[in-house]
Amino acid sequence: MTQRTPDLSELSVLAIGAHPDDIEILCGGTMALYAEAGAKVTFAIATNGEVGGGGADPAKIAAQRFDEAEASTSRLGADLIWMGFPDEMLFNDRASRVAFIDAYRQARADVVFVHSTDDYHPDHRIAGQIAIDSRIPAAVPHVRTRYPALDRIPHLFVMDTLGGISFEPEFLVDISRHQALKEELLRLHASQVEWMQRAYGDDYIAEARKQAEVRAGRTRWDFVEGFRSVPTYPVTGGAELLPGDWRAAAE
Incomplete structure (x- = not known):
C-alpha cells in the first residue's frame, strides 16, 4: 500500500524522556527538524531529575532541572509536560500509566518518540515500556483520564540508547544542520553539564556529538540520529513520518 507523504506542519509530535535532557541527547536534532517544519512539538518528562546534581537539597535540584527544561523547550518552541515522578524510582504502575496516557492526550500526539526498553538506565527502560503500553489506551474513550481520548x-519511534549500546537503528535522520542547536539545548541543562563532569568526568555534550558522528557512519551526512519503528498492531504509520532527510539504515 502506498503511504501518503504527510504535511509535517499538520503533525503533533511527542517525545517522552525519563529525565530532563534525555530527549535533547537522543533526538534533539530530530525535534528541531520537526519544529522547523511547523509541527507542534511537545516534550514530556517523567521524573524530576532530583538526584542528578550535587546540591544538598533534592527539591532545589528538581526546581533547577525544571527551569532548565523550560529554557530548552522554549528555545525550541516546544511545549513541556512535567510528570513529576521521583528520579531513579519510576515504576510501571497505575499512576504512571495514567500520566503517560494523559501526556499522549494532552499533546494530541500523532507521532511519539520513546526510550528503548534495552537502554542502560532503569528509568529509561521503564519509561519506554510504559510509553509503548500507553499507545493504544490513549485512543480508547472508555479509558477515562483528565484529557479526552485521541x-x-x-x-511510535524508539530512540537510540545512550552510547548506542544494544541498539540497531532502522532509520537514520540527518541532523547536520541542527547539531549546533542540539548542543545549545544541552548546554541549557547547565546543572547536568557540571554534574556529569564532576561525578563521572564525562563531557556529555561531546559524547552526544560523538554518537551522532558514529551513527552518520558511511552516510554522506556529518551528524545523524537513529531510530526504530515500533511495529506492533495496529500499524498507523512509518518512516514517512520522519522529518528532513532520512534513510533506512540498511541501505
Whole structure:
C-alpha cells in the first residue's frame, strides 16, 4: 500500500524522556527538524531529575532541572509536560500509566518518540515500556483520564540508547544542520553539564556529538540520529513520518 507523504506542519509530535535532557541527547536534532517544519512539538518528562546534581537539597535540584527544561523547550518552541515522578524510582504502575496516557492526550500526539526498553538506565527502560503500553489506551474513550481520548492511535519511534549500546537503528535522520542547536539545548541543562563532569568526568555534550558522528557512519551526512519503528498492531504509520532527510539504515 502506498503511504501518503504527510504535511509535517499538520503533525503533533511527542517525545517522552525519563529525565530532563534525555530527549535533547537522543533526538534533539530530530525535534528541531520537526519544529522547523511547523509541527507542534511537545516534550514530556517523567521524573524530576532530583538526584542528578550535587546540591544538598533534592527539591532545589528538581526546581533547577525544571527551569532548565523550560529554557530548552522554549528555545525550541516546544511545549513541556512535567510528570513529576521521583528520579531513579519510576515504576510501571497505575499512576504512571495514567500520566503517560494523559501526556499522549494532552499533546494530541500523532507521532511519539520513546526510550528503548534495552537502554542502560532503569528509568529509561521503564519509561519506554510504559510509553509503548500507553499507545493504544490513549485512543480508547472508555479509558477515562483528565484529557479526552485521541482520535487515532499514534505511531511510535524508539530512540537510540545512550552510547548506542544494544541498539540497531532502522532509520537514520540527518541532523547536520541542527547539531549546533542540539548542543545549545544541552548546554541549557547547565546543572547536568557540571554534574556529569564532576561525578563521572564525562563531557556529555561531546559524547552526544560523538554518537551522532558514529551513527552518520558511511552516510554522506556529518551528524545523524537513529531510530526504530515500533511495529506492533495496529500499524498507523512509518518512516514517512520522519522529518528532513532520512534513510533506512540498511541501505
